[in-house]
Amino acid sequence: MAFAIVSLSGQASHIKFVDHRFHLGRAVGYQYDIVCETESPGEIIDEYVASKPIVLFSRTNCPPCKKLKAALKTFKLTEKDFLDIDLVKRRDLPVRAIHAEFGTRYGSVYTPKLFIGGRFVGGKETLKMFRNGELAKLIKKALASKHH
Structure with missing residues (x-):
C-alpha cells in the first residue's frame, strides 16, 4: 500500500495501522488530505x-x-x-x-x-x-x- 498524508496546517500526524486499514491521529482543528493506493x-x-x-x-x-x-x-x-x-x-x-x-x-x-x-x-x-x-x-x- 502506498500512501501520503498532506497536512493543510503544516502539522505532523501519525497513522495507526489496523488490518490494512489505517486511522489518522489528528488534533482538533487540523485538516488532512489522505491519498491512498491499495491493491485489491x-x-x-x-x-x-x-x-x-x-x-x-x-x-x-x-x-x-x-x-x-x-x-x-x-x-x-x-x-x-x-x-x-x-x-x-x-x-x-x-x-x-x-x-x-x-x-x-x-x-x-x-x-x-x-x-x-x-x-x-x-x-x-x-x-x-x-x-x-x-x-x-x-x-x-x-x-x-x-x-x-
Whole structure:
C-alpha cells in the first residue's frame, strides 16, 4: 500500500495501522488530505503467487497448515523457490479480504492454500497428494521449468 498524508496546517500526524486499514491521529482543528493506493485482495494474491514457484498461504494456529508445512519441509525448498505467507503474522495485509477472496476464487475461505507453478493446487487435501506422491511430481515440474 502506498500512501501520503498532506497536512493543510503544516502539522505532523501519525497513522495507526489496523488490518490494512489505517486511522489518522489528528488534533482538533487540523485538516488532512489522505491519498491512498491499495491493491485489491486478488491482486495481492496474484502477486505473491507469481513471485515464487511454490507459495503457501497459511495461519500459525491452523493444524492442517502445520502438517502441510512439515510435508513441504521434506522437499528442502529454498527461499528462492518457496514462500510461506502466514496470515496471522502479516498484519500489513488485508487478511479478512484475502480470506473472502479465497472463498470467491477457490470455494473455501480457510487456509492452507497451496500454489505450485502459479496454479492453485488445493488446501488441506494437498496432504493426501503428498502421501500419494502427486505433490512431489508437481513440485519437481515447477522447479524444473523455473530453471529452464
